[in-house]
Amino acid sequence: xxxxxxxxxxxxxxxxxxxxxxxxxxxxxxxxxxxxxxxxxxxxxxxxxxxxxxxxxxxxxxxxxxxxxxxxxxxxxxxxxxxxxxxxxxxxxxxxxxxxxxxxxxxxxxxxxxxxxxxxxxxxxxxxxxxxxxxxxxxxxxxxxxxxxxxxxxxxxxxxxxxxxxxxxxxxxxxxxxxxxxxxxxxxxxxxxxxxxxxxxxxxxxxxxxxxxxxxxxxxxxxxxxxxxxxxxxxxxxxxxxxxxxxxxxxxxxxxxxxxxxxxxxxxxxxxxxxxxxxxxxxxxxxxxxxxxxxxxxxxxxxxxxxxxxxxxxxxxxxxxxxxxxxxxxxxxxxxxxxxxxxxxxxxxxxxxxxxxxxxx
Amino acid sequence: xxxxxxxxxxxxxxxxxxxxxxxxxxxxxxxxxxxxxxxxxxxxxxxxxxxxxxxxxxxxxxxxxxxxxxxxxxxxxxxxxxxxxxxxxxxxxxxxxxxxxxxxxxxxxxxxxxxxxxxxxxxxxxxxxxxxxxxxxxxxxxxxxxxxxxxxxxxxxxxxxxxxxxxxxxxxxxxxxxxxxxxxxxxxxxxxxxxxxxxxxxxxxxxxxxxxxxxxxxxxxxxxxxxxxxxxxxxxxxxxxxxxxxxxxxxxxxxxxxxxxxxxxxxxxxxxxxxxxxxxxxxxxxx
Ligand SMILES: Nc1ncnc2c1ncn2[C@@H]1O[C@H](COP(=O)(O)OP(=O)(O)OP(=O)(O)O)[C@@H](O)[C@H]1O
Ligand SMILES: [Mg+2]
Numbered sequence: 001x002x003x004x005x006x007x008x009x010x011x012x013x014x015x016x017x018x019x020x021x022x023x024x025x026x027x028x029x030x031x032x033x034x035x036x037x038x039x040x041x042x043x044x045x046x047x048x049x050x051x052x053x054x055x056x057x058x059x060x061x062x063x064x065x066x067x068x069x070x071x072x073x074x075x076x077x078x079x080x081x082x083x084x085x086x087x088x089x090x091x092x093x094x095x096x097x098x099x100x101x102x103x104x105x106x107x108x109x110x111x112x113x114x115x116x117x118x119x120x121x122x123x124x125x126x127x128x129x130x131x132x133x134x135x136x137x138x139x140x141x142x143x144x145x146x147x148x149x150x151x152x153x154x155x156x157x158x159x160x161x162x163x164x165x166x167x168x169x170x171x172x173x174x175x176x177x178x179x180x181x182x183x184x185x186x187x188x189x190x191x192x193x194x195x196x197x198x199x200x201x202x203x204x205x206x207x208x209x210x211x212x213x214x215x216x217x218x219x220x221x222x223x224x225x226x227x228x229x230x231x232x233x234x235x236x237x238x239x240x241x242x243x244x245x246x247x248x249x250x251x252x253x254x255x256x257x258x259x260x261x262x263x264x265x266x267x268x269x270x271x272x273x274x275x276x277x278x279x280x281x282x283x284x285x286x287x288x289x290x291x292x293x294x295x296x297x298x299x300x301x302x303x304x305x306x307x308x309x310x311x312x313x314x315x316x317x318x319x320x321x322x323x324x325x326x327x328x329x330x331x332x333x334x335x336x337x338x339x340x341x342x343x344x345x346x347x348x349x350x351x352x353x354x355x356x357x358x359x360x361x
Numbered sequence: 362x363x364x365x366x367x368x369x370x371x372x373x374x375x376x377x378x379x380x381x382x383x384x385x386x387x388x389x390x391x392x393x394x395x396x397x398x399x400x401x402x403x404x405x406x407x408x409x410x411x412x413x414x415x416x417x418x419x420x421x422x423x424x425x426x427x428x429x430x431x432x433x434x435x436x437x438x439x440x441x442x443x444x445x446x447x448x449x450x451x452x453x454x455x456x457x458x459x460x461x462x463x464x465x466x467x468x469x470x471x472x473x474x475x476x477x478x479x480x481x482x483x484x485x486x487x488x489x490x491x492x493x494x495x496x497x498x499x500x501x502x503x504x505x506x507x508x509x510x511x512x513x514x515x516x517x518x519x520x521x522x523x524x525x526x527x528x529x530x531x532x533x534x535x536x537x538x539x540x541x542x543x544x545x546x547x548x549x550x551x552x553x554x555x556x557x558x559x560x561x562x563x564x565x566x567x568x569x570x571x572x573x574x575x576x577x578x579x580x581x582x583x584x585x586x587x588x589x590x591x592x593x594x595x596x597x598x599x600x601x602x603x604x605x606x607x608x609x610x611x612x613x614x615x616x617x618x619x620x621x622x623x624x625x626x627x628x629x630x631x632x633x634x635x636x637x638x639x640x641x642x643x644x645x646x647x648x
Contacts, residue, residue, distance in 0.1 A: 075548050076551055082548050086539065089542075092559075105550035105551045149549065153550065
């Protein structure tokens, strides 16, 4: 297995005092993979990265790169390079020197380093920027310098710590795509950390969802989205409706869940405990103007539109529904008779048992 | 600006203008004029550059002058080398109370006057002093050792006096270095030496220059330390100025020396700035 993966973490734990910032994490990253670690602020993502980069030592466990244990190897001897959250460009050097820095550290001659740096700058779309001061660059350009500075060393693995965090929304959207393309053209393994689920979903081949120092689930974006393994993953990845209730019957993966109002809903899951939570994606909620249109669905309810949250393709409706203490969120249809629906209009909602994931609370 | 505002501004600026005018500009103008007056007969003076010529024709004068310059540069360099790790520690490693404590520790010697501080060194270094006693007690010397009255003692005293003025601007400059930038330096394969040479030192350059200028100026113009610790062998240029003014009562000659010393420190500071590619503006901001 050592030869088939670029990075292996085996039971890695990091404690600060009694607090475990990273708690028994195990995963592997395949060559050429874009692997993301997604989690809320303070869950230990940076700590995990810093251990891989060599700035922190794990309290226990092993970190292997291409099968070689990295424990005790200093940061400047590891075949990994990091793009820092703050980018950490060298302000005392110009763009070309920033990119050539790593090469000269390796003993590459000055002229060759400069030439290779220039070629790399050209590949990331910064041709002719070599002489610029790093302070004279836009946010997106600085981003690219930070990445070029790593890629020029042809590392086994590039670590990226929320590199898009400092950018404005528009540029972030743009850089997401650009990063993914860069990764594909260089065919380098990327380990990317973020707290933004959309960044992770768009760019990654695989995502690990992290919470309080532990990995909740590792899988492809689709797997995580459609088959979350834990309530945390279900609520953290993507938009979702969430209801609390009690399991009244459970057989063969189908669960009947009773809401506090007494309403009974049909879902899927393996809830063994009595108290449970259920999740339904807004896009899984079917809407109709009349009851019969939803007659095949096990979950059918009547409601009234309480708010229209218009946001282009991401528009949604909040529907006050009989038997639910919180409004049901559904996707606003972009065409058809419901596209122009207004606040106060009566409406019928429904979803399949498959669409409703039930977990023990 | 209406008249009342102008008056208010004048009143506000008056102390500063008076300060600059009375204490700095006026004496220097006076000294400059005085330095160009030659004594042609007792109590008869004429305009001329004789005092300056005297400096170049009398080897003792210009040798003392050169010695002062070279030793001051050496003192500045030694202070810098000693202060750098201390400043690095204060700025990058020490946290909270420890940091405040360390800065206070650097400041402590300045609570007593320079004279007393220097006398303290004399107590330590003289033939019957503490160091000499300890050396004998440890069996490293079989008779009392005189550690005073040599260049080493002078340099020691001057470095000691300059340390704080080097540490503060250095620590200031180093503090503003983002930790991630240093980590990036290591991450991209840099050794400790490379990171120090290519990232930490260039970043600290304004602080280095500011500290060096201050220490150099203080050293060149110092009087008590070289006289007390160097004794007859001290040969500091300020002593020559003192001798001309006070002992020989030759004020014009002393004034010429004073002007030369001013020129010397200005020239060396200018050269230092040119050599390191720093401007006086950024340097002053750092200090
Ligand atoms: N050097 C340290 N000493 C003590 N505790 C630390 C240290 N570094 C991190 N922690 C703690 O470890 C936990 C995880 O921190 P970490 O920086 O890894 O979070 P993160 O997931 O990167 O968060 P963010 O998204 O906000 O950057 C936090 O509770 C933090 O307070
Ligand atoms: Mg972080």
